[in-house]
Amino acid sequence: MKYKDSAKQIFEEVGGTENISSVNHCMTRLRFVLKDEANINDQQIKNIPGVMGVMKKSGQYQIIMGNDVANYYKELQKLGNFSDSTSSGGKKKNFFEAVVDVISGCMSPLIPALLGGGMIKVLLILLPMMGLLNESSQTYQVLSFFGDAPFYFLPIMLAYTASQKFNVTPMLAVTVAGIMLHPEFVGMVAEGNPIQFFGAPVTLASYGSSVIPIIIMVWAMKYIEAFFDKVIPNVIKSFTKPLLIILIAGFLALVVVGPLGTFAGEGLSSIILWIQSKAGWLALGIMAAFMPLIVMTGMHWAFAPIFLVASPATPDVLILPAMLASNVAQGAAALAVSLKTKDKKIKQVAGAAGISALVAGVTEPALYGVTLKYKKPLYAAMISGGICGIYIGIVGLKSFAFVVPSIVALPQFIGGDGNANILHAIIVAIASIVITFILTWIFGIDEEESTEKETMTPVSSEQAGSSNPKKIYAPLEGNVLPLEEVKDEAFSSKMMGDGVAIVPINDEVVAPFDGVVTTVFPTKHAIGLTSESGIELLIHVGLDTVQLNGQHFEALVEDGQSIKKGEPLLKVDLPKVQEAGYDITTPLIVTNTASYIDVVAKDVAEVKKEETILYVV
Structure with missing residues (x-):
């Protein structure tokens, strides 16, 4: 409660949303850019619990909070939709870095919903096979849209996260996403007849489960909203601003930006699939070997238009199969370290990290806490991933559902003609574990002697x-x-x-x-x-x-x-x-x-x- 109460007092003392242009924090300070500092009582702020001091420097109003500054900052963010931009620019990202950063930043908060929906799809595969659920039952049908909901309404969820990224009014962004997914519009697209809006042609595109169109649209709304903020008088802004934003943004979404985003997503998928079709086994080998580094940089979300639509109709033959080899390799490397090390603390950390990667597909503890730290286990996992990736490319392994690959999630590879696909997935999992474990054991780990004395x-x-x-x-x-x-x-x-x-x-x-x-x-x-x-x-x-x-x-x-x-x-x-x-x-x-x-x-x-x-x- 101390963070919440102090943050609220700070928020009120600096003038609230109306007076805060932006706020960020460093290691020890909350750094405000305020519209007016004249009426702020420094002494009252210093008396707030947790505040160590106040400084005015570099055009910022700085409140010194100490090591807990991040906790106060989180509570402040809940009180207002603040920008976190700083007053002076830093290193400018290139276009590719900026795109990866945006996609990763917008997608990361949605992972729990997507994983939940994906696991429901896995249940829909397993339960009928076990005789526990009839595919013609209403329960099966209801569970189907339970699993589909996070994916179909992905643009609405992305509208919210992207609005946080681009500092756009969240509910206006969500409204525009709702326009793109409205049942009436979906029905008009399904009919296939030409659609015109104020005389402009509307592209017959379906935006359910799409990623790129709504992100582009919310980015555009940043400038639309800023423009109307400047030109609309305050006395009528409360109702004219949302009206005009919804009209203009909705028009652009259906006529300009949405179609461009759809074509861009299709283009990205086509390019990757073309490379995969030409390079085949080599492409999968490279992808599986370097998957840990791709995940570290967030680049895997650049392929979201491909693997997020994994289904029996459009199975993923690239990212998710490559992640199967990579994820279990990370888990096996961590378990090998756990068994080989003499350090009890490392043994416990590596053991837990290995189980997390193998069972749940959560590789961050293994990657950041074990393999990357000792390097040689990472090399072992990458070599194993590359070998298994080549096998994946040769046999054409497919994933029929979006679930982070792991031992438990192997049913996502059930599909196609016969049982060949799931058998190949099992072979990949076993081979990746065995090869990685052996290589890690041979390579060893560098445990330095303590210099405590x-x-x-x-x-x-x-x-x-x-x-x-x-x-x-x-x-x-x-x-x-x-x-x-x-x-x-x-x-x-x-x-x-x-x-x-x-x-x-x-x-x-x-x-x-x-x-x-x-x-x-x-x-x-x-x-x-x-x-x-x-x-x-x-x-x-x-x-x-x-x-x-x-x-x-x-x-x-x-x-x-x-x-x-x-x-x-x-x-x-x-x-x-x-x-x-x-x-x-x-x-x-x-x-x-x-x-x-x-x-x-x-x-x-x-x-x-x-x-x-x-x-x-």
């Missing part, structure tokens, strides 16, 4: 006031600066915690101790770490560098990853950051300072990488 080496009480303090080593080389001299009140006042700052002269940030990565901020300018002994450390590269939106920064690790002292964490192009006008002073903050007696900086003017810089008593 070095980390805990005692120093004199004269140095740190204790006979056994914990050390933090310098993640950067450069000049040492007392925290009080940092030109940012949030750090200099130590409201975030005690520590020290380094003005770096090298471009690589390395791990200051053995531990785990708690948070890599999306803009890569800051990283949160937790040592094996429980020290929580924030490394904030530069001041206000969140505004760069990741430009000139490269993250070399990810959330949840275990790290060893000296392991590279981030790379930063310091000259470019300075050219952009930013201070490169890098604070190192022990954010759980209150848990310790003292945090003492080593009394030096300069420090080299991996030399002791802080003692935690």
Whole structure:
């Protein structure tokens, strides 16, 4: 409740929706762009529980919240439809990156509904086979539209998620999707007679289960809504704006944008299927081998027009079959690591991740927590996936339902003439498990010896006031600066915690101790770490560098990853950051300072990488 209550108070104190142009957050602060700051009472905001301080900088009203900032931000988002754009642009994405980002961002929230519908389709295959359900019964028919509903009404769900992505009024976007799926329009399309709307020809296209048309349409609505916001007087805006948006957007949806999106989706499917028909076994081998990397980048959603319509009439012969080989390979690799490792913690994590991938097709725990971390198991899974993918291409394996492939979901491959297809799927699953397990066992995993003894080496009480303090080593080389001299009140006042700052002269940030990565901020300018002994450390590269939106920064690790002292964490192009006008002073903050007696900086003017810089008593 503390996040909700404080967020509500902050929302009210900064003027609510009418005064907030945009809001985002960095590692420690809520960053508002406000229309008017004149009437805001800074002191009242500082008195709100959880607020550590207030700053006005770079055209933003910044409220310092500490490590829990993301939780306050989530509650703020519930109070208004805010943009999260920052005041200065970051690295511009190319067209392909932007398309993948949009499709992935819009599709991700819909996965539970799609998986639920897909599993109902699996039940409709299994229950009649087991004699538990008659295909002519009303129960079967009702279950059929239960399973079909998430797919047929996909444009309506996408309209909502895309409206969040493009900052469009959600219910207006949903209304336009409703126009495209209206039963009267569907009936007119089914009749096949020419349709005209204000004299313009309407393409006879069906938008049920489509992806691209509605995403394009909601993107266009962003500009339509902005235009009418500017030109319509406030006194009549409440009723004329929605009227005009529905009329204009509905017209464009049926006459212009919808047909273009349909043709684009058909074109994408045709191109991929053409490549598959020409390359055959090679295409499936490559797809299955590189599926983990494709999933990591979100590129698999670019193929949504193909695999989302998987059905007995139009089975998927590319993505879902390739994912079968890849998913079970990830699970087998994780299980092999679990059995081979001597580390009890890794054994537990890898075992659970392997079961998740094999049984449910959820590969993220195995990929991010095991195979990618140790690399060799990932190579084993990719090699196995490639071999099985070649077999898939040769036998022409097909998926007849959209379900994330796994051992439990194998019935999605039941269909076609006879039992050949499901037998091939079983062969692929078994082969992928066996080959991956053997390769992972042969390749092995690199388990590094713990350096805890070095980390805990005692120093004199004269140095740190204790006979056994914990050390933090310098993640950067450069000049040492007392925290009080940092030109940012949030750090200099130590409201975030005690520590020290380094003005770096090298471009690589390395791990200051053995531990785990708690948070890599999306803009890569800051990283949160937790040592094996429980020290929580924030490394904030530069001041206000969140505004760069990741430009000139490269993250070399990810959330949840275990790290060893000296392991590279981030790379930063310091000259470019300075050219952009930013201070490169890098604070190192022990954010759980209150848990310790003292945090003492080593009394030096300069420090080299991996030399002791802080003692935690």
